[in-house]
Amino acid sequence: xxxxxxxxxxxxxxxxxxxxxxxxxxxxxxxxxxxxxxxxxxxxxxxxxxxxxxxxxxxxxxxxxxxxxxxxxxxxxxxxxxxxxxxxxxxxxxxxxxxxxxxxxxxxxxxxxxxxxxxxxxxxxxxxxxxxxxxxxxxxxxxxxxxxxxxxxxxxxxxxxxxxxxxxxxxxxxxxxxxxxxxxxxxxxxxxxxxxxxxxxxxxxxxxxxxxxxxxxxxxxxxxxxxxxxxxxxxxxxxxxxxxxxxxxxxxxxxxxxxxxxxxxxxxxxxxxxxxxxxxxxxxxxxxxxxxxxxxxxx
Amino acid sequence: xxxxxxxxxxxxxxxxxxxxxxxxxxxxxxxxxxxxxxxxxxxxxxxxxxxxxxxxxxxxxxxxxxxxxxxxxxxxxxxxxxxxxxxxxxxxxxxxxxxxxxxxxxxxxxxxxxxxxxxxxxxxxxxxxxxxxxxxxxxxxxxxxxxxxxxxxxxxxxxxxxxxxxxxxxxxxxxxxxxxxxxxxxxxxxxxxxxxxxxxxxxxxxxxxxxxxxxxxxxxxxxxxxxxxxxxxxxxxxxxxxxxxxxxxxxxxxxxxxxxxxxxxxxxx
Numbered sequence: 098x099x100x101x102x103x104x105x106x107x108x109x110x111x112x113x114x115x116x117x118x119x120x121x122x123x124x125x126x127x128x129x130x131x132x133x134x135x136x137x138x139x140x141x142x143x144x145x146x147x148x149x150x151x152x153x154x155x156x157x158x159x160x161x162x163x164x165x166x167x168x169x170x171x172x173x174x175x176x177x178x179x180x181x182x183x184x185x186x187x188x189x190x191x192x193x194x195x196x197x198x199x200x201x202x203x204x205x206x207x208x209x210x211x212x213x214x215x216x217x218x219x220x221x222x223x224x225x226x227x228x229x230x231x232x233x234x235x236x237x238x239x240x241x242x243x244x245x246x247x248x249x250x251x252x253x254x255x256x257x258x259x260x261x262x263x264x265x266x267x268x269x270x271x272x273x274x275x276x277x278x279x280x281x282x283x284x285x286x287x288x289x290x291x292x293x294x295x296x297x298x299x300x301x302x303x304x305x306x307x308x309x310x311x312x313x314x315x316x317x318x319x320x321x322x323x324x325x326x327x328x329x330x331x332x333x334x335x336x337x338x339x340x341x342x343x344x345x346x347x348x349x350x351x352x353x354x355x356x357x358x359x360x361x362x363x364x365x366x367x368x369x370x371x372x373x374x375x376x377x378x379x380x381x382x383x384x385x386x387x388x389x390x391x392x393x394x395x396x
Numbered sequence: 397x398x399x400x401x402x403x404x405x406x407x408x409x410x411x412x413x414x415x416x417x418x419x420x421x422x423x424x425x426x427x428x429x430x431x432x433x434x435x436x437x438x439x440x441x442x443x444x445x446x447x448x449x450x451x452x453x454x455x456x457x458x459x460x461x462x463x464x465x466x467x468x469x470x471x472x473x474x475x476x477x478x479x480x481x482x483x484x485x486x487x488x489x490x491x492x493x494x495x496x497x498x499x500x501x502x503x504x505x506x507x508x509x510x511x512x513x514x515x516x517x518x519x520x521x522x523x524x525x526x527x528x529x530x531x532x533x534x535x536x537x538x539x540x541x542x543x544x545x546x547x548x549x550x551x552x553x554x555x556x557x558x559x560x561x562x563x564x565x566x567x568x569x570x571x572x573x574x575x576x577x578x579x580x581x582x583x584x585x586x587x588x589x590x591x592x593x594x595x596x597x598x599x600x601x602x603x604x605x606x607x608x609x610x611x612x613x614x615x616x617x618x619x620x621x622x623x624x625x626x627x628x629x630x631x632x633x634x635x636x637x638x639x640x641x642x643x644x645x646x647x648x649x650x651x652x653x654x655x656x657x658x659x660x661x662x663x664x665x
Contacts, residue, residue, distance in 0.1 A: 123621075164624040165641075200621045226597060226658055228580070228622055229540075229559050230629040237622050246621045 098392065100364045104374040105391050110262045110356065111379035112387040115144070115174045117257035117347055118181050118211060119154065119204030122193055123168040127156060133196035134169040137188040141173070142294045145313070149184040150174040150259060150345050152291030154204075163202045164246070170204045172291045174345045178211055178253045186216040189247070194220060194238070200246040203233075205347070207252035214247035254347060258387050261344035261352035262378045263359050264302065264320070269371030270338040274298070276370035277340045280359040287358050289351040290344055299341040305380060317378075336373065349387050357394040364396065398455030400430070402448040404462030404483070411437050411486065412447065414460070415469040419477030419496070423454050437468075463502045471498035474515060487524070490517045491531070493541065506550070507531060509543040512560060518637060522547030525569065528562045528581075529555035538562070538579060542630075544637055551588070554581045557598065561630070563639055573600045576659060580626065584639050587661075595652040595659035601642075603664060612651035612661060619644045623662070 098105050122137070124130040134153050141151030154170040162168035173188075175181040193201050194217050203213065218225045218236040225238045227249075234249040265280070267273030281297030284290060292298075307315030318324050319331040320339045332339070342359055346352035356377075363372055377391055400422060412435045416422075422430060430450060436442030444450070448460075456477040460470070463483015471479040472491040481489075484502035492511040503521035509528045523545045528538040529552055537557035548566030558577045568583045574593040586604035593609060601623070627641040646662040 163628060164621050165628055166621070166624070200625075224658075227578075228599070228626070229578075230561070230626060231633065233629075235622060235625060243618055244620060244622065246625065 098395075100395060102368045103364055103372055105360075105395065106374065106376040107392060108377050109379055109382070109388045109390040110260075110377035111382060111385035112258045112260040112262075112349075112352060112389065113385045114255075114387070115257045115259040115345065116176065116178050116181055116253060116255045117172055117174045117205065117345070118178075118185060118251055118253040119170060119172040119347075120185075120189065120193075120213065120251055121157060121162055121168050121170050121202045121204045122196075123157075123162045123164050123166040123200045123202070124196065125166065125198040127167040127169075129196060129198055130167050130169045131156070133193050133199045134171045136196065137192035138171060138293075139192075141184075141188075144175055144259065148175065149181060150291070150293040151184075151188070152293040152297075152345070154289065154291055155285065163248075164200055166200070172204065172289070172345070172347065174257055174259045174291075174293075178209070178255065181253065182211055185211065185213065185251075189213065190217045190220070194240070194245050194247075197242055202248045203251035205252035205254060207254050209253050209255075210250035211253045212249070213251040214249045217245070217247055218249075220245075256349075257345065257347050258349050258352045259345040260385060261346065261356055261387070261389055262341055263344075263356055263363075263391075264339060264341045264376040264378055265363060265367070265372055266320075266332065266336050266339050266374040266376065267367075267371040268335045268337055268373055272370035273338045273340055273372060276363055276367045276372050277342065279366050280362045281342060283358045283362040284342070284344065284355045287351065287355045289347040290355040291346075292342055292344055292355075294343055297342060299343055300339075302339065302341045302378060331376075333373065341378065352387070353389055353394065356389055356391075357396075360391065360394055361396050398453060399457030399459060399477075400450060400452045400454055401459045401461060402444070402450055404447060404460065404464065405449055406447050408442075408447055408464055408466040410440070410442070411466050411468050412442065413437055413469045414467055415472035415491075417444070417458055417460065418471060418474045418479060419454070419456055419458055420475050421473075422458065425454070463500075465503075465505060468505075470500065471496075471517070474498055484521070485519075488531075490515075490543075493517070503547075504545070508545075509538060509541070509562075510534070511536075512538045512543065513540040515541045516633075517541070517543045519543075519545045519547070522566065523549045523564075525550035525552055526555060527553045528557050528560065529553065536577065542633065544634060548585070549583075554579065554598075557581070561626075563630070565639065568602075573598060573659070576600075582639060592652050592659055592661055594655050596655050597658045599659070600661045601646075601664055602661075605661060605663065608649065608661070609652065611654040612649040613653060613657075615648040615650045615660075617645065617647045620646050620648075620662070623664070
């Protein structure tokens with residue numbers, strides 16, 4: 098099918114059930130709240146290689162944060178709450194505790210909780226103090242620029258979804274990147290989702306397996322423009338570049354909303370940038386519990 | 397808002413114990429049994445019906461119309477629902493409360509909120525000594541909940557308090573937070589002499605201290621994020637009753653260094 102001159106494949110994105118947690122990081126300025134969260138999101142693109150998928154959900158205005166300062170909400174996705182725990186501890190301990198003026202609070206509210214400040218508080222070496230306000234406990238850890246305030250626990254959900262995606266194909270490499278950036282920026286306004294890859298974009302889509310022993314994934318040769326003609330290609334003759342947006346969300350609906358937002362943006366803006374086709378990645382529908390059919394997400 | 401109303405007809409000439417008049421204890425009682433509840437504290441064994449006219453039906457709210465400094469244990473043991481006293485309360489109001497809301501639209505006596513572990517107490521006037529403190533025989537004072545006093549509070553507020561928050565929109569008397577183990581006391585108009593005597597942990601917040609103990613160390617002026625968190629928590633919990641929000645700027649005094657010294661007095665402007 099076609100929309101505004103762009104072909105939409107009759108296919109679906111296949112995604113997986115995951116566990117997720119989140120934190121709100123605040124600082125004296127939006128710049129430093131973002132700096133701390135960009136740092137803690139580093140090396141958090143794929144759960145396979147990084148142990149966790151991490152990204153910024155959105156920036157928070159002062160009235161939305163527990164301490165009335167500018168903040169950023171970060172979401173982390175992993176295979177299980179147990180797998181999230183060491184990642185959260187290390188990333189908060191090394192990237193947020195260390196960042197000037199930062200404070201760290203629960204970013205997901207749910208009955209099931211995992212430790213947040215339980216580890217970093219020991220950095221206080223006995224000088225840390227606790228403050229219980231209502232049902233929330235905060236630790237105050239003395240540091241060289243004052244105090245690092247961190248909530249004791251954060252929520253964790255096991256109904257999250259990882260691996261929602263859209264694949265964008267175009268005839269102009271620079272134009273396709275611009276259009277994809279616009280789609281990622283639009284997803285940035287959708288709550289409860291992250292796009293964990295660099296700038297939200299993947300240029301190295303993968304297929305399952307490889308010719309080499311021990312590799313569980315390798316390049317998606319059917320979508321590599323430079324292999325057209327040499328392999329069984331999925332690409333039209335004029336396609337020169339393919340980019341993918343991978344989406345993780347706290348709920349299946351959040352992932353669907355993000356995919357719909359990306360598709361809407363590309364349909365509106367993509368043709369002028371050389372986008373010719375929108376597709377999605379799947380494994381035949383047998384591996385992932387969540388299927389997002391592109392035709393159901395069209396405007 | 398359904399509930400029972402107790403109208404005080406006879407000014408009590410002895411101290412009376414109103415701890416039975418809370419929603420959970422009255423829920424299953426017929427009116428005749430309620431009128432027969434013993435509230436007197438002498439051998440006369442005076443009953444609810446000797447002092448109060450009762451109207452309404454059992455529900456989530458109990459209202460007491462008319463107060464007296466002889467009305468002790470108002471809302472003691474309250475675990476849910478709301479108790480409103482339109483008048484003054486005697487001693488031990490809200491003692492050992494675990495939940496719900498107690499609103500005293502008058503003054504409160506000593507030991508208000510002693511042993512409080514949850515819920516909210518508000519007082520329209522001032523409160524006596526030992527608010528949120530331990531009573532003889534108790535291990536701790538308050539261990540949770542919020543006490544909000546629109547006026548001032550007497551001496552030794554929060555003695556051996558472990559958790560929770562006490563707010564005085566006015567001042568506190570001598571030795572606020574003595575032997576305190578945790579929690580927060582916020583005196584919006586300032587503390588009397590010697591706050592934090594033998595303070596181990598916990599936070600005392602106010603604009604002035606009448607006389608600082610020599611066992612508190614000047615730790616300098618800071619911008620404390622936890623004060624912003626506290627302000628927002630109280631604003632969300634108390635609404636219009638919340639004290640004016642704190643900017644975070646505070647002059648910190650650490651102590652009491654005669655003990656482990658992990659407590660603090662924060663002088664805020």
